[in-house]
Structures are given as structure tokens and as C-alpha cells.
Amino acid sequence: MVSYVKIPSHLKPSDPQGPDLLTQERNLASFDVKELTLVLYGIKDLERYHTILKIIENDPVFDKSNIYFMGRNELFEHAIKKEKRLVQLIRENKWKVEELQFAEWFLDMPGPFGAHRGMFIPTLIGQGTKEQKEKFLVPALNYQIIGCYAQTELGHGSNVKGLETTAIYIPETDEFEIHSPYLTASKWWVGGLGKTANHAIVMAQLISNGKNYGPHPFVVQIRDMKTHLPLPSITIGDIGPKFGFNSTDNGFILFEHVRIPRFNMLSKFSQIKKGTGEYINPPNQKLSYGTMVLVRAIIISGVRVTLARAATIAIRYSAVRRQFIDKDEPKKLEDGSIVETSILDYTMQQYRLFPVIAQSYACFFTAKMMVNLYTEYTKQSSSGDYSLLADLHASSSGLKSLTTTMAVDSIEDCRRACGGHGYSSFSGFVKFYQDYLPNTTWEGDNYILTHQTARYLLKTFRQVTSHKNPEIYASQSNKNPTISYILQYLNEPNQKCTAITPSDFNNHEIQLRAFKHRVAFLIANVVDQIDNQKKSWNSMLVEINRISRAHCQYLLVQNFITALHQPSEDESLRMLHNSPALKEVMTSICNLFVLHTMEKDIGDFLESEYLTTPQARLLRIQVYNLLKEIRPNAVSLVDAFLIPDSLLCSALGRYDGKVYETMIDWASKEPLNGMTLDFNPNNDTFIRKAKL
Numbered sequence: 227m228v229s230y231v232k233i234p235s236h237l238k239p240s241d242p243q244g245p246d247l248l249t250q251e252r253n254l255a256s257f258d259v260k261e262l263t264l265v266l267y268g269i270k271d272l273e274r275y276h277t278i279l280k281i282i283e284n285d286p287v288f289d290k291s292n293i294y295f296m297g298r299n300e301l302f303e304h305a306i307k308k309e310k311r312l313v314q315l316i317r318e319n320k321w322k323v324e325e326l327q328f329a330e331w332f333l334d335m336p337g338p339f340g341a342h343r344g345m346f347i348p349t350l351i352g353q354g355t356k357e358q359k360e361k362f363l364v365p366a367l368n369y370q371i372i373g374c375y376a377q378t379e380l381g382h383g384s385n386v387k388g389l390e391t392t393a394i395y396i397p398e399t400d401e402f403e404i405h406s407p408y409l410t411a412s413k414w415w416v417g418g419l420g421k422t423a424n425h426a427i428v429m430a431q432l433i434s435n436g437k438n439y440g441p442h443p444f445v446v447q448i449r450d451m452k453t454h455l456p457l458p459s460i461t462i463g464d465i466g467p468k469f470g471f472n473s474t475d476n477g478f479i480l481f482e483h484v485r486i487p488r489f490n491m492l493s494k495f496s497q498i499k500k501g502t503g504e505y506i507n508p509p510n511q512k513l514s515y516g517t518m519v520l521v522r523a524i525i526i527s528g529v530r531v532t533l534a535r536a537a538t539i540a541i542r543y544s545a546v547r548r549q550f551i552d553k554d555e556p557k558k559l560e561d562g563s564i565v566e567t568s569i570l571d572y573t574m575q576q577y578r579l580f581p582v583i584a585q586s587y588a589c590f591f592t593a594k595m596m597v598n599l600y601t602e603y604t605k606q607s608s609s610g611d612y613s614l615l616a617d618l619h620a621s622s623s624g625l626k627s628l629t630t631t632m633a634v635d636s637i638e639d640c641r642r643a644c645g646g647h648g649y650s651s652f653s654g655f656v657k658f659y660q661d662y663l664p665n666t667t668w669e670g671d672n673y674i675l676t677h678q679t680a681r682y683l684l685k686t687f688r689q690v691t692s693h694k695n696p697e698i699y700a701s702q703s704n705k706n707p708t709i710s711y712i713l714q715y716l717n718e719p720n721q722k723c724t725a726i727t728p729s730d731f732n733n734h735e736i737q738l739r740a741f742k743h744r745v746a747f748l749i750a751n752v753v754d755q756i757d758n759q760k761k762s763w764n765s766m767l768v769e770i771n772r773i774s775r776a777h778c779q780y781l782l783v784q785n786f787i788t789a790l791h792q793p794s795e796d797e798s799l800r801m802l803h804n805s806p807a808l809k810e811v812m813t814s815i816c817n818l819f820v821l822h823t824m825e826k827d828i829g830d831f832l833e834s835e836y837l838t839t840p841q842a843r844l845l846r847i848q849v850y851n852l853l854k855e856i857r858p859n860a861v862s863l864v865d866a867f868l869i870p871d872s873l874l875c876s877a878l879g880r881y882d883g884k885v886y887e888t889m890i891d892w893a894s895k896e897p898l899n900g901m902t903l904d905f906n907p908n909n910d911t912f913i914r915k916a917k918l
């Protein structure tokens with residue numbers, strides 16, 4: 227890229243230790259960073275990581291050096307080029323899902339084919355019959371057709387049952403008629419629809435013989451395969467500029483009595499019979515919502531790397547950045563001279579940033595749990611057993627809500643912790659934050675999703691407590707954490723925390739009891755208000771949100787603690803258990819995650835009377851102790867995430883710590899610096915090209 231400003235060459239580094247600061251930090255580590263990286267990725271995936279990264283970093287199409295200077299059209303063009311190149315690479319290298327996941331992560335750009343891969347194809351796989359897969363999935367996998375997932379409408383998103391687009395069965399021609407009766411029925415927000423897709427999965431109210439069977443998925447061709455123009459009676463457009471995600475063409479679409487063959491209703495679970503229009507019921511009414519469950523689970527698995535990326539930038543920058551001389555503990559160099567203190571040494575900075583590291587590790591272990599649960603469900607459902615769906619839906623909804631909220635809050639916390647430079651695009655936070663933000667809204671608004679989890683929790687509580695002998699459920703409590711904590715609460719409703727010193731809070735049994743007691747107490751309270759005090763659902767929504775959050779925090783805590791203690795067949799966990807140094811640092815991180823989470827929601831723990839006020843003070847002291855304990859490992863803990871510089875795209879977070887050199891180098895490339903302005907109000911010209 228062109229540099230428009232010549233930087234003087236006489237400048238000396240103002241910080242004699244500057245370049246070495248991160249090396250010094252790395253020398254403090256109590257554990258082997260490479261070992262921890264291996265735990266996070268596993269041997270095979272780490273090999274994949276390096277192979278794919280090399281390919282991506284060496285391909286000029288994926289170059290990001292100009293990215294922060296691009297406007298919307300340039301971004302979109304760039305994204306299309308990347309998508310095309312990615313498809314070529316998939317073919318050339320015969321990449322499977324595992325490789326593709328790394329490639330998409332490194333590319334770091336929401337693109338017009340994202341919904342094709344992330345939603346269109348999974349819906350065909352999950353809900354299509356064998357014949358439908360032959361007709362649609364095969365060409366989709368070969369990128370001969372490009373699809374999108376058109377569910378949300380201008381007037382309805384969260385309320386799927388309220389969708390207005392209709393699919394009416396016409397027995398005479400054995401077709402469905404797809405129609406948008408109102409303006410509010412216009413599909414809206416659909417990724418890849420605005421300019422790219424030629425097919426859509428349209429969620430529409432299935433109507434046959436005058437009866438509405440609710441939303442079902444239909445495959446609709448929307449553009450001509452040769453001209454790429456919208457087909458007759460179909461209106462399509464891009465929805466315009468957004469908060470972020472501008473490299474994707476989110477679109478709208480309206481249908482005017484568009485006919486499609488009956489064959490195009492995805493019919494793995496429910497069908498319409500030819501001619502009679504008879505409806506065949508699915509084995510579970512909510513199977514047509516299956517893609518959402520899958521994508522929520524995938525989103526949860528991705529949170530850990532999002533948090534890792536934010537923490538890497540903020541921690542490295544905080545180690546390099548110095549402000550003020552600490553009067554009580556001035557920082558001395560070997561030659562005795564006093565320098566300003568690295569901002570990472572300020573306890574407030576540690577309190578803001580170290581919990582983000584801990585959240586990332588916590589999400590790592592819960593992602594494993596989510597993948598296992600989804601795999602188990604897939605196995606069982608392939609033989610017709612859908613009994614795990616309710617559990618899966620409840621945990622994926624609540625965890626998607628909790629973890630993505632945590633991620634956006636933490637990205638913003640990390641950004642602010644970088645001071646003014648955090649506000650510059652060069653920090654690597656701005657586009658990253660903008661593009662990540664929709665995760666709190668899509669695939670279910672984060673507040674709406676907590677209703678689903680809460681419904682499940684209340685139902686389970688009522689089931690267990692209404693039984694004459696609740697202990698009958700004891701055999702299920704090993705597999706079902708909700709039943710386990712409800713039973714424990716029923717047996718001991720007045721449990722008290724036994725901690726008498728700050729370090730007692732490191733006891734994992736005390737921690738687990740705290741979270742179990744708190745969530746069971748809160749659920750019991752909501753059940754009482756709804757069932758006995760006859761409070762309406764709406765009047766309880768804040769509490770509904772609270773119980774979903776408390777339940778999911780408990781899952782995160784339990785998965786982290788279990789990973790540290792329970793023998794496991796899992797390759798990563800075995801590596802962790804075999805290394806005392808790793809186990810020690812992970813235990814500190816786990817303790818920080820648990821106690822910091824408690825401290826943030828201390829009101830719940832006090833209200834449930836598990837903790838006393840003096841104990842709450844001890845807990846806070848223990849959080850401070852943990853910050854001190856973790857401090858020497860902070861940089862190495864983020865290094866272990868192995869987020870490459872090319873992905874970070876950050877002047878602040880780069881591995882070598884050359885923050886200031888990069889800031890001025892990138893600023894010199896700002897195209898505005900290549901222009902001179904004409905301020906004379908009597909001239910019509912505004913901008914002249916500067917001479918380089």
C-alpha cells in the first residue's frame with residue numbers, strides 16, 4: 227500500500243525497553259505456552275491450523291492491509307473476490323468442514339456465501355429427503371446454486387409463528403403458491419439475498435385445505451440462472467447500510483403468487499400428500515426449527531475465539547503501554563532509572579481484563595460440552611429418538627444468549643481498556659466488534675431465547691416437585707444438571723456457605739454449591755410467583771432472564787470444574803491432566819472465572835442466603851488475590867490462544883509489540899493524506915490530489 231506521509235528517520239524509541247517488554251512478560255510464564263496451545267487445539271487441528279494459515283496468508287486475494295480504508299461497495303467487491311477464491315481453494319485442496327472452518331476464521335470477513343454454507347446447506351442436510359438432497363444439495367455443495375435462508379420478515383423476526391408469508395397447497399396443479407400478502411411479510415435481513423443468491427429456503431405458513439400448519443421450509447428459485455435477474459413476480463433488493471456486516475448483501479424479497487412444485491417443500495419430517503393435500507405430522511412439532519438449533523450451537527462454539535481475540539489485543543497492548551510513575555512502587559530499570567508503569571500492572575486494568583481471559587477458557591470447555599450434546603442428539607435422532615431435543619434447545623438457547631452477550635460486553639471492555647487507541651480502527655476492535663454484534667440478535671434475540679430456557683427450567687422444577695417422591699429422579703441427576711441441583715435444593719433448602727477465609731473460596735465444592743443453590747432458589751421463587759401468586763409471564767420477564775442466566779452460568783462453571791477434575795478420554799483434557807504446571811494455571815483461571823462471575827451477580831447469592839455479607843467481602847478479596855496470582859502469566863495465557871497477527875489485524879495487539887511503529891505506518895497510508903483540500907469558498911473544487 228502507498229504511504230502518503232514520509233515519517234522522519236531521526237526518531238529514537240522513547241522507551242528503552244519497549245521492544246523487549248513482551249519478551250520479558252513471556253519469560254515470566256509458569257507453564258509451557260506450546261503445551262497449552264496443544265490442549266486448546268489438539269494435535270490434528272493444530273496441524274490443520276498451520277497448513278491453512280499458510281495458504282491464506284500467502285494468497286494476495288486475502289490481503290487485509292487495505293481493509294480499514296474500504297467503503298461499502300469496495301468491501302462487498304472484496305468479499306465476493308474472497309468467496310470465489312475460497313471456493314477455488316476448497317476444490318484445489320479438497321478441504322472438508324474442519325479445514326473450511328479454519329479458512330473462514332482466518333479470512334475474517336462475513337461474505338455473501340456465508341448463509342449458503344452456514345444455513346442453506348445445513349437446512350437441506352437436516353430437513354431434505356434423499357430426492358431433495360439430490361436435486362438441491364448436490365448442486366449447492368458444488369456452488370452451482372447459491373442459497374440463502376429467508377425466515378425473518380419486515381414485521382416479524384422473533385415470533386416465527388407470526389410470519390405472514392404463505393405457502394398454499396394447490397391440489398389441481400400439485401404446487402404451492404408462495405405469497406407475501408402484506409408489506410410486513412417482506413422477507414428482510416436475509417444474508418446473501420440482496421445480490422448473490424439464486425435460491426432461497428423460504429419459511430412460510432403451510433396452508434392446505436384451508437388449514438394452517440405453521441411455518442415450514444420451502445426451496446424457491448428466486449433468480450434466473452443465466453441472467454441472474456429476479457424471476458417473474460419476485461421483487462428483491464439489498465436492505466442498505468448497517469451497523470457492520472457491510473461486506474454481506476443482506477436482502478429483502480416479496481412474492482406475488484409464485485408457484486413452486488410440491489416437491490420443493492422440505493419433507494424429511496412433515497409432508498403434504500399429492501392431490502388430497504393431507505398433512506403428515508412430524509415426529510416432533512419443532513423439527514422445522516432445526517437449523518436454528520444447529521447454528522446456535524455453532525455460535526456457542528465460536529465464542530471462545532472471539533473472547534480470545536479481544537483479550538489478546540488488550541493484554542498485549544496493556545503490557546507495552548506505559549502511563550504514570552507509580553509513586554508507591556516505581557518501576558526501575560537495571561541501570562536504576564525510573565520508567566513509567568506498564569498499565570497491565572494497575573489492578574483496575576487487571577480487574578477489567580483478566581476475567582475476559584478466564585471467560586474464553588470457560589467457553590472452551592462448555593463448547594466441548596455443546597458439541598458432545600449435539601453429537602449425541604444427532605446419533606439418537608437418526609434412529610428416530612428425539613427425546614434429547616428439549617434439553618438441547620434449552621441449553622443452546624440459554625448459552626447462546628449468555629455467551630454472546632458476554633462476548634460483546636467483553637470486546638467493548640477490552641476496547642475501552644486500550645484508551646484512545648482502542649477507538650481507532652487500527653486497534654483491530656472496530657470492524658471486529660461491528661461484525662460480531664449481530665450474534666446477540668440473530669438466531670434469536672438474546673432476551674427472547676432466555677424465555678425458552680426458563681420454560682424448560684420451570685417445567686423441570688414443577689415435574690420434580692410435584693412428584694410424591696422426587697428422589698425417583700435421582701438416577702437422572704448424573705446426566706441432567708437441572709434435576710441434580712433441584713434435588714439438592716429440595717433436600718437442603720437452607721444451605722450455607724462454609725468459607726471463613728478468602729482462599730476457602732477456591733474450594734470447587736463450595737463454588738458449585740453456590741451456583742446450584744442460587745439457581746434452584748431463583749427457579750423456586752419464580753414458580754411460586756407464577757403458580758401461587760398468579761403473576762403473569764410478562765410481569766416475570768426480568769426474573770425469567772435471571773434464571774436462564776443463572777442456569778447457564780452454572781453450566782459454564784460446572785463444565786470448567788469437571789474438566790479440571792474428571793478423568794477423560796478427551797485428548798485435550800488428558801494433556802491438561804498430565805501437566806501439573808498447566809493444571810495449576812488453569813485452576814487459577816477457573817477460580818477467577820467462578821469468583822468474578824459470583825461477584826458480579828453477588829445480589830443473587832446474598833438473596834438466596836447462601837452467602838453472608840462478610841463472606842461476600844472475603845470473596846472479593848479472593849478475586850484480588852487471583853488477579854495477583856495470574857498477573858505473571860497474563861501475556862502467555864493469551865499467546866496460548868495462538869491468534870495470528872493476520873487475523874488480529876491490530877496495531878495494538880501484534881505479537882512483537884511494535885505498537886507505535888505500526889500506528890504511524892498505517893496512519894501514513896490513510897488515503898485522506900493523499901489529498902489536499904481547497905478551502906477557498908470562491909472555488910468550486912474541494913479536493914485536489916496531493917503530489918507524492
Ligand SMILES: CCCCCCCCC/C=C/C(=O)SCCNC(=O)CCNC(=O)[C@H](O)C(C)(C)COP(=O)(O)OP(=O)(O)OC[C@H]1O[C@@H](n2cnc3c(N)ncnc32)[C@H](O)[C@@H]1OP(=O)(O)O
Nearest residue numbers: 344377383384385386387512515518524619668669670681
Ligand atoms: C457456520 C457458521 C454459522 C454462523 C453464520 C450464521 C449466519 C446467521 C445469519 C442469521 C440468520 C438468522 O437469524 S435466521 C432467523 C433466526 N430466527 C430466530 O432465531 C427466531 C427466534 N424465534 C424462535 O425460534 C421461535 O419463534 C421461539 C421464540 C422459539 C418461539 O417459537 P414458538 O412460538 O413456535 O414456540 P413456543 O410456543 O414458545 O414453544 C412451544 C414448545 O416448543 C419448544 N421449542 C421452541 N423452539 C424449539 C426448537 N427450536 N427446538 C425444539 N423445541 C423448541 C419450546 O421449548 C416449547 O416446549 P414446551 O415448553 O415443552 O411446550
Ligand SMILES: Cc1cc2nc3c(=O)[nH]c(=O)nc-3n(C[C@H](O)[C@H](O)[C@H](O)COP(=O)(O)OP(=O)(O)OC[C@H]3O[C@@H](n4cnc5c(N)ncnc54)[C@H](O)[C@@H]3O)c2cc1C
Nearest residue numbers: 375376377378382383384415416417664667668669670673
Ligand atoms: C446482520 C443480521 C443478519 C441476519 N440474517 C438473517 C438471515 O440470513 N435470515 C433470516 O431469516 N434472518 C436474519 N436476521 C434476522 C434476525 O434473525 C432477527 O433480527 C432476530 O431473530 C430478531 O428478530 P426481530 O428483528 O424481529 O426483533 P424483535 O422481535 O422485533 O425484537 C425487538 C425487541 O423486542 C423484544 N421482544 C420481542 N418480543 C418480546 C417478548 N415476547 N417479550 C419480551 N421482549 C420481546 C426483544 O427482546 C428485542 O429487544 C439477521 C439479522 C441481522 C442483524
